[in-house]
Amino acid sequence: MTEDQPPLDPAESLRIIQRERAATVRRIMPDPRLLLWPWGVAWLLGFTVFFLRYGPDDRVYVAMPRWLPSVVLLALMFAAGLISGIVGARASRQVTGLTARQGTMYGLTWAFAFSGMITVLSRLGDQLPDGLANLIWAGSLTGLTGALHMAGGAVWNDRSMFFLGAFLSVVNAVGVILGPGWHALVVAVLGGGGMLVAGLVSWLRMPR
Template sequence: MTRSFDNESVHDHDELPPADPAAALRLIAEQQAEAARKLSPNLLWYYWPWGLAWLIGFGLLFLFSGPNGRMFVEMPLWLPLATLFTLLIAAGIISGVTGARTYGQVAGDSRRRGQWYGLAWGLGFAGVMTVLGPVSDHLPEDLAGLLWAGVSVGLTGALHMAGGAIWLDRNLFRLGVWISVINIVGVIAGPGWHALVISVAGGGGMLVAGVVFLLRDRTRGVKLTQTSRSNR
């Protein structure tokens, strides 16, 4: 009985908060740094797959059918379309797995926000495909392609802005604004030009955003670690 009591006493003593305020601050900083490391995904896995999909997929569409229907590189129609859809599906899978691994460790409102936000993406694009399918059948090929691309990219920009508003993330919101603006510019420029704008500015913007977000999160992690060490 005495031995059991002693063990419990030692165990309870280990769980007590530090008596020294500096030690308590150090413990908090260390826990914050560890939480930031675990709950901050490598954002390259979010944005680079989408950026490469847009850069390559829309780039091939531009080479197949540029302004005024000019074909810069001879290829069958199925090739750029199949490439774009395959890369988009792969990007969706990669970002979905990354998000699931990250937010699977989170509970409460943050987890619900992530789940509902992901549902908004799925239902949003399902609605776009359902509506645009019958409409595009009555349009010339170049305008039908512009309709599909313009609406899809526009929805992507809107969802990014919504995500930025949900998490109060300025960079994510700015990326959504950028995507929306270049989409408007591309649609006004017309068929062919839209694919080029989305490929270079959209895909390139995604690649740059991935690097910016990654550096931002690493900087935050370094600051938390430095704070932890300075309190020792």
């Protein structure tokens, strides 16, 4: 601003500050749709395939090989993890210091937690009937996902992430109580659908 230009009035100054703040937030915060929608789609499609093959009371709605639901779900979750990992890595380049370290440690927490859980479940799964084994696998991993979301919400002071984790935990508990078959349907519709809705709501709440 030159000396010949009149000073900005307080309202205009506030608008400029808000606009610059919103632009900064958009640069350093990843699009929540790219973080949550891939997982929502993976859960919606993957657990639906599980329900169609391993329905309640061992009912088979769609004939398919026993191994196919696991392969479909794992492939979808791998793709979702790859997408969200790339998006998160790009966003982390914009920040340094404590925030960057928090992001790195939180990402490693997910990797180690899931690796440990999968190792434990692999030792137990082969000793159980298909229905119960699927329930333990899906229930444990879904519960872990909910807990990690709640932990992330606490770390980042993000209420949306915390409440999403709490919602997923409740959905998982309801599904486990209903039993094999029903758990897959509940997690597919409410869990996957909840992630899709959460991604949209978080995106709409971002500063414009």
